[in-house]
Amino acid sequence: MSINSPSPTGKASFVPTCDLFDRYPDDAQVPELNWRSFGKRKQFCGKIYTIQCPCDDNSRVKETLELDGYGYGRVLIVNVIGRDPLTRHDCAMMGAMLAKAAVKTSWEGVIVNGRVRDVDELAQVDLGILALGCTPRKSVRRGSGEASLPVDVGGVTIYPGDLVFADNDGVVVMDPAIYRPYSSL
16 A cells, blocks of 8 residues: 655644634534544544545555554544445444554544444544444455545545544534644634
8 A cells, every 4th residue: 555655744732623613714614424422532633644435345444544653643534435325334444453553553533434333442442533323344355445535524625634623512624724723823
């Protein structure tokens, strides 16, 4: 798997999503989805890395989260595509093993426009994890999916390198060219 340059030069400082929206009402983008928090960390932020994959294959997610030294200061956004609206047979894109790998490789969080599994174990992992729901269904690994591309999530186009802030109020995506650290606002 080929991934662009490694981790960003520094970690972003967390700012509550409500404060960001109040300060940037025209620029703060809010994916309008009903996120559920599954990880131990309830507030997280970082530079975005994106993956788009089919609803039954988490190959790219696994490869990315297990890559040494790549996660520092980043948040992985997984956009799941190809859902069958009649059967809703989505598989989990991440469970406890991948969450623990993400901690080991220094990811700040993972946001899944899809489902996760091992919910009780995820709650004990010091990682921000947001997803739309959970399922016991495991995924397969066929090597499908793409990484580091713009993805559309909840009505927002998200680009690799954007900044994301997540907490119990929701998710805010910011263009790093517009965002200024909170202390300088």
